[in-house]
Amino acid sequence: IDDPFPAEPGLDVYSAPDALDPEPPQDGNFFMNDPRTRAALHAPTSRNWSQSFFYPFGSDENAEGIDPSVEPMAFLSELASNSSAKGVNWVIYSGNDDLLVSHWGSELTIQNTSFGGTIGFTKQPSTPWFGDDGSFAGIVHQERNITFVLFDKAGHLIPQWQPSRALKFVREFILGDNPLGTVLSNGSVVGGDTGSPVVNHILPAEHNPIFTGSGTTQGSTVWPSATIAAWDRFLSTVTAVPSPTAADKIPHGR
Template sequence: MLTALVLFISFSCLLASIQCYGGRGFDPLRKLITDQRFKRSVDYLNEEAATHYLPVYVGSQEGLKDADRVLMLPGQPNGINFSQYSGYVTVDLKAGRALFYYFVESEEPLTRPLVLWLNGGPACSSLGAGAMTELGPFRVNNDNKTLSYNKYAWNNVANVLFLESPAGVGFSYSNTSSDYVTGDKQTAADSYTFLLNWLERFPEYKARDFFIVGESYAGHYVPQLVDLILNNKMTNQTVINLRGILIGNAFIDFEDELRGSYEYLWSHGLISDELHDGIVSNCNFSSISEVCNAYIDQADEARGNVFMYNIYAPLCSISSNIPSISGFDPCSENYVYSYLNTPEVQKALHANVTGISGPWESCNFDVGINWKDMPETVLPTIKELMGTGISIWLYSGDTDGAVPVITTKYSINKLGPSVKTSWYPWYAGDEVGGYAVEYQNFTFVTIRGAGHFVPSYQPERALTFFSSFLEGKLPPRHN
């Protein structure tokens, strides 16, 4: 099991929902984990992320919404007709623990649902990734100072709330240093407390249809938060009007992740038949032998320096800044890092930079390597949610080698659902956007030509299937 843990942790960069080091080059998370991996207990992998349903802290929110209004971000293009807010919600008054959010309303906010977006990691930023490089209204230009408008932003069809969680991620912080040793359970509890307080600050959204969306390690975050919401209906607190969840390239099962990743490498020509045969013959992925480990090491080396979040994308080169075939700049993470560490930007966002140590970072590696509880699988939780009546969708960019489409297929097979609408091609415009299959209690969608960060690589296709999800419809067949 120790070897299995080592292999799992070596995937942590791959599970971080940012343009993970394609931009800034060095992979500090992998190095830190390599230094620490044999010092850590494997027991945490087997802990259940059980939640305790108790009343939570809800503080006065009077006047805080107006204070959080963002009048204009530095470098923002003209002609923007939607409102922006950002700031902090205290989730533990005694500890001084506060989570940072960025909220963009739709141009028609009264008629649109509310969506919470969560990036994974664990311990990576939804502001730097989701908002600034994926589905948010702006992307940072390569001058590190100005923003361009994303016409396929998801606030075209929803009011979108980005949360930096847990404390220690991005601009979120705590005055109690022990809070930075955290895990799945505390992250779910704090996110729930955040939501209750945020809805008091924005009471007009209390009765709004609410959806939770995320990617990668949010495959843990989302089901655990939903489980808490559905089972913690305190009569003296807000009842959240949860209608559905959507999780992309989701890390949800440890064993499936390992098996699927190497199957994907072989099926896409990144490793040889001999290495694949060796892995198939010697690995059962529930207990990794030394022989299996040796084959996996060879496979990791044999695939070379490929950007595993999109196996067909170029790496970032500061000297060339070559866009990928999708038009997405692989150096975008660099631009976001510079932009969010600009004092004028931090002031506009109401970021309390004295509360964080050092500059804003896309991931907090110290928090990530000290993660306390991380169940091997969240499939039992998803299975339970399938019986609640909420809409459940999984989606997968099909050029992602980190948490590939085949991994999700293995996990779906474990859930054992019956097919309601057979696999079919869906369309965005005149082209196939991907493929979809509707099961009895959930839907699975692929996005053609998209990597791990689907809205980055295929923004039009991403907005198309996301709109279908919100409408409770399958992605469109040919127009």
């Protein structure tokens, strides 16, 4: 994958912990175009697999994948409301280490979209879900036919970083009907929403290592606890909401 920030060596927007420079080769052509892989996937032999391609909308062959339609936000609430009313499920998922399409954007979009007669989720996504091996996999929340899943220790290409968890996600939440994280009519949440690792809408990852190396992982860095504590104290001050003053409470026009 081409680095969209070539001036920042070691910065991988697809996975925050990946500080390798240069990146290891990640060309899947040899595996995906292997006759054995094609046979297993029932893939056609008339075309070769490609990691990505431009799809020109309409008849403009130079569009390079740019959709000239109105932006989705203009009709998203109407679409989501109709989907919810008809029982059509949406599944939105993100990797916690993804800097390119951050989960913040997904959650913000959900919170500004009307579905099921209400704008956004009524509760913060907080319910843990676990892989088949019992390890913590991330957060899941389901409400009014919309499912949001956040993967722990995964970047933009989730199956690349967490293949077994990605498989369970598909099996349980896309093809299956696992109710974990569902908000019930009485306000309770299947699987609970207390004791969650989420802190201030953030799934902490400051104790996870940053991987370094040239072409392959050759080392890792974990910040000292004192450094992390100092950073947390700093963030608590710069993100704190100031208390209103007496002047702020004076009604306008007086």
